Amino acid sequence: MPEYDVIVAGGGISGLMSALTLSKHGKKVLVLEKNSIVGGNCNSYNVDGFQVDTGPHAITHLREGPLRRLMDEYFTYVPVFVDYGHYYVRTEKGLTKIPSNLKEFAMFDVIPRKDRLLLSQALTKALTLNAFDMLEGNKSV
Ligand SMILES: Cc1cc2nc3c(=O)[nH]c(=O)nc-3n(C[C@H](O)[C@H](O)[C@H](O)COP(=O)(O)OP(=O)(O)OC[C@H]3O[C@@H](n4cnc5c(N)ncnc54)[C@H](O)[C@@H]3O)c2cc1C
Incomplete structure (x- = not known):
């Protein structure tokens, strides 16, 4: 049985960012997610050709703010976000x-x-x- 410093329950944005941050600080982290995909609320699905977003991108914005600071600090590759209309x-x-x-x-x-x-x-x-x-x-x- 492998040993972990930290076990994170839930692979939503909070769990994933916590796991990423801890692992960047040298901790061995296991993320347990009950669903078949990670992301939790921060996801999307399609209806009649429209992408329905269910996460924190509408209000928080991704160009600045706490999420942006975490990404800049801890992501190896920071995605380029593109505005896509209304x-x-x-x-x-x-x-x-x-x-x-x-x-x-x-x-x-x-x-x-x-x-x-x-x-x-x-x-x-x-x-x-x-x-x-x-x-x-x-x-x-
Ligand atoms: C439509 C919508 C719009 C939003 N807009 C914004 C916004 O503009 N700005 C903003 O800041 N926030 C917004 N939010 C809120 C934001 O999406 C949430 O605060 C954030 O995604 C929560 O992340 P989380 O990781 O804490 O929880 P969740 O996303 O709920 O993730 C929890 C994860 O844990 C898993 N899990 C639960 N129990 C277990 C278990 N026992 N074992 C294993 N896994 C488990 C779940 O399957 C899930 O993947 C919005 C939310 C919605 C729904």
């Missing part, structure tokens, strides 16, 4: 583009009107505070 929500009515500005958001009828109004107000407030450098970093938008 994101869509799939409902029984079909596909609707996810809004990328406040005007589109106001028309985004996937979300009930009342909620859109509340969210628009919160977003406007957050954007305004951010523009004046008054947004407290520890407050959730």
Whole structure:
């Protein structure tokens, strides 16, 4: 039976990055994954020719931030990420583009009107505070 310094349960992005980091620091690591593929939530599948992403690439962004820093520090080869257009929500009515500005958001009828109004107000407030450098970093938008 081989010996390991660390056994990581789960090959999602957290487990894989932990295992990679530990192994780069000389630890012998075993990753146990119950599924047939690794990646966990950070994966994708295809529906009618559309790639459906299920992971952290939509909001986190891959050009900067903590994931980027980990990749730069620990990856031997850092992948080149390419923007590939818009994101869509799939409902029984079909596909609707996810809004990328406040005007589109106001028309985004996937979300009930009342909620859109509340969210628009919160977003406007957050954007305004951010523009004046008054947004407290520890407050959730
Ligand atoms: C649609 C969607 C969009 C998202 N967008 C963002 C985003 O923009 N930004 C962001 O930061 N985050 C986002 N997230 C969240 C992000 O994807 C998750 O936080 C992250 O992928 C979680 O990684 P994880 O490794 O902790 O867990 P998981 O991805 O859940 O991985 C856990 C792994 O452990 C395995 N496992 C579980 N139990 C066992 C066991 N007993 N034995 C062996 N293996 C086991 C599972 O099969 C799985 O592979 C999004 C999530 C979703 C679903």
